[in-house]
Amino acid sequence: xKKIDSFSEYKNEYKKSLDNPELFWxxxxxxxxxxxxxxxxxxxxxxxxxxxxxxxxxxxITENCLDRHLKSNGDKVAILWEPNDPNDSSVKITYSxxxxxVCEFANVLLNHGAKKGxxxxxxxxxIPELTIATLACARIGAIHSVVFAGFSAKSLADRxxxxxxxxxxxxxxxxxxxxxxxxxxxxxxxxxxxxxxESCIVFKRTGEEISMKSDRDFWWHDExxxxxxxxxxxxxDSEDPLFILYTSGSTGKPKGVQxxxxxxxxxxxxxxxxxFQYNENDIYWCTADIGWITGHTYIVxxxxxxxxxxxxxxxxxxxxxxxxxWEICEKxxxxxxxxxxxxxxxxxxxxxxxxxxxxLSSLKTLGSVGEPINEEAWHWYNKNIxxxxxxxxxxxxxxxxxxxxxxPLSHITKTKPTYATLPLPxxxxxxxxxxxxxxxxxxxxxxxxxxxxWPSMIRTIYGDHKRCKNVYFSIYPGKYFTGDGxxxxxxxxxxxxGRVDDVINVSGHRMGTAxxxxxxxxxxxVIESAVVGYPHKxxxxxxxxxxxxxxxxxxxxxLRMQILETVVKEIGSIAKPDKIQFVTGLPKTRSGKIMRRIxxxxxxxxxxxxxxxxTLLDPLVIDQIIKNST
Ligand code: WTA
Numbered sequence: 001x002k003k004i005d006s007f008s009e010y011k012n013e014y015k016k017s018l019d020n021p022e023l024f025w026x027x028x029x030x031x032x033x034x035x036x037x038x039x040x041x042x043x044x045x046x047x048x049x050x051x052x053x054x055x056x057x058x059x060x061i062t063e064n065c066l067d068r069h070l071k072s073n074g075d076k077v078a079i080l081w082e083p084n085d086p087n088d089s090s091v092k093i094t095y096s097x098x099x100x101x102v103c104e105f106a107n108v109l110l111n112h113g114a115k116k117g118x119x120x121x122x123x124x125x126x127i128p129e130l131t132i133a134t135l136a137c138a139r140i141g142a143i144h145s146v147v148f149a150g151f152s153a154k155s156l157a158d159r160x161x162x163x164x165x166x167x168x169x170x171x172x173x174x175x176x177x178x179x180x181x182x183x184x185x186x187x188x189x190x191x192x193x194x195x196x197x198e199s200c201i202v203f204k205r206t207g208e209e210i211s212m213k214s215d216r217d218f219w220w221h222d223e224x225x226x227x228x229x230x231x232x233x234x235x236x237d238s239e240d241p242l243f244i245l246y247t248s249g250s251t252g253k254p255k256g257v258q259x260x261x262x263x264x265x266x267x268x269x270x271x272x273x274x275x276f277q278y279n280e281n282d283i284y285w286c287t288a289d290i291g292w293i294t295g296h297t298y299i300v301x302x303x304x305x306x307x308x309x310x311x312x313x314x315x316x317x318x319x320x321x322x323x324x325x326w327e328i329c330e331k332x333x334x335x336x337x338x339x340x341x342x343x344x345x346x347x348x349x350x351x352x353x354x355x356x357x358x359x360l361s362s363l364k365t366l367g368s369v370g371e372p373i374n375e376e377a378w379h380w381y382n383k384n385i386x387x388x389x390x391x392x393x394x395x396x397x398x399x400x401x402x403x404x405x406x407x408p409l410s411h412i413t414k415t416k417p418t419y420a421t422l423p424l425p426x427x428x429x430x431x432x433x434x435x436x437x438x439x440x441x442x443x444x445x446x447x448x449x450x451x452x453x454w455p456s457m458i459r460t461i462y463g464d465h466k467r468c469k470n471v472y473f474s475i476y477p478g479k480y481f482t483g484d485g486x487x488x489x490x491x492x493x494x495x496x497x498g499r500v501d502d503v504i505n506v507s508g509h510r511m512g513t514a515x516x517x518x519x520x521x522x523x524x525x526v527i528e529s530a531v532v533g534y535p536h537k538x539x540x541x542x543x544x545x546x547x548x549x550x551x552x553x554x555x556x557x558x559l560r561m562q563i564l565e566t567v568v569k570e571i572g573s574i575a576k577p578d579k580i581q582f583v584t585g586l587p588k589t590r591s592g593k594i595m596r597r598i599x600x601x602x603x604x605x606x607x608x609x610x611x612x613x614x615t616l617l618d619p620l621v622i623d624q625i626i627k628n629s630t
């Protein structure tokens with residue numbers, strides 16, 4: 001696929017994509033290997049919603065990620081794996097080796113009865129086998145559902161059950177910094193509640209003692225010995241599901257966002273090449289985890305579709321010391337580096353001595369994703385990591401969008417700190433006011449919607465199409481609503497200001513306040529809770545929980561501990577509140593709705609200017625809360 005190489009070409013391409021979107025995307029799609037070509041490019045209606053791309057086209061995404069590179073690039077390295085412990089050996093996997101390993105594991109899945117359309121859950125650390133297992137599912141047309149390995153047994157079980165997965169792939173344990181986590185034990189706890197799992201395949205990573213249930217649990221290394229390393233890929237329809245990935249919303253349980261094969265493939269490669277301006281011999285490194293969408297699109301699919309060499313890292317940025325990211329950049333001569341603002345801020349706190357120790361001159365492009373990047377972090381990244389020579393691409397997108405929608409193109413689009421800048425060709429953003437009317441012109445602010453489909457957009461919420469319609473397509477009929485607030489400045493550049501719903505973004509992880517509340521409420525002494533986000537120096541947003549307790553004699557410190565443990569058990573440690581305030585009442589309207597707006601202000605440290613409180617049932621509650629706020 002040819003990439004855009006100047007700003008005037010970007011403008012041309014953008015115009016082409018508006019004038020004739022179908023022709024525009026058909027041209028991009030034609031650079032892939034299709035078993036048979038589509039007969040219609042697009043069918044859509046944001047009312048139902050129906051979104052179909054490359055209709056009737058047949059393909060398998062793994063043939064595009066692997067097979068098509070074999071002839072000319074079989075010996076090229078696909079994955080450079082860096083283990084958690086820098087003293088352990090790294091691993092190099094070429095495209096032809098990866099092809100074999102994927103085929104081999106796909107055969108294992110077939111041996112365990114997996115079929116096209118089955119759901120397979122992956123609960124694994126950042127090891128090459130996670131990429132292999134992901135692609136093996138895609139190879140046989142099974143729908144992968146990767147669950148971040150930091151989630152609790154309860155969260156894992158909920159996700160497995162929501163999509164009735166029949167196979168779970170996991171490891172004995174995982175390493176993260178100086179911690180060793182027994183994943184299999186967590187998986188075992190989850191599987192007690194999962195009736196649909198027939199096989200659990202376990203890769204040996206740590207070698208720790210684990211229990212293996214006969215007839216259900218199988219070692220990866222035993223299973224691969226029984227199969228061949230070749231397998232013709234299953235033919236998929238362009239609109240067959242490729243994967244489900246759970247993400248949090250304002251209300252209810254996490255939603256299984258579904259992406260389909262053809263459109264996702266086209267947009268993953270298109271956005272990867274253009275945003276990062278990927279060149280044939282570049283070394284690319286995205287520090288995300290495959291358990292999130294960034295890992296799906298920009299560790300697994302985008303880079304492999306482009307035939308690139310990527311670094312994959314098992315560990316954390318501060319182990320064995322806060323220079324680890326920069327050490328890895330130097331070791332592999334990384335050209336394109338993609339991380340989250342929370343990591344930048346965390347490393348910034350250790351000063352410049354760590355990055356100074358390493359030669360970072362190979363870097364050309366620095367990416368940011370997952371949350372708004374504050375100005376200070378932007379400048380620190382630009383100066384101390386990029387040596388003011390790199391282009392900083394602040395990429396805005398979501399699990400639902402499948403790929404980056406608004407971002408500078410590296411070294412092409414003028415950058416502005418904190419601005420995601422301009423939409424990629426094919427993307428039609430608009431800002432709307434409270435009445436749902438589109439706000440025209442520049443120098444304006446509103447809620448961010450997208451008014452025309454793009455190939456990698458969400459197709460449905462697995463098992464609940466109505467919820468998909470309600471959450472994304474009903475609030476502003478005829479448009480996809482992102483849930484984000486946004487400014488458009490006088491140059492027409494976009495700046496994302498953060499979520500306008502009850503979703504908070506903690507260290508780049510998306511969390512529903514209701515989800516955290518449900519976790520807290522599981523504690524037997526909790527009567528009610530209300531959770532809001534507040535500005536946090538490193539995490540972007542922290543979690544502030546206001547909790548009403550039953551009368552009891554347990555000490556407050558003990559209760560705090562217990563509640564944190566409950567949340568870890570219910571969701572995982574990423575959902576642990578940073579601050580807990582025990583209160584006797586919550587500000588509610590006469591109809592019983594909690595006024596989070598007020599709680600948010602108090603959590604931000606605001607004690608006056610709380611806005612209109614006249615609809616409150618008991619305004620005195622607020623004084624109480626302010627008096628005891630932390
Ligand atoms: C936020 C992550 C500002 C936003 C890819 C969005 C951002 C949510 C940016 C999606 C950015 C992501 N600037 N905010 N560059 N990128 N966000 O689904 O609020 O985990 O709605 O996808 O993260 O989070 P998700």
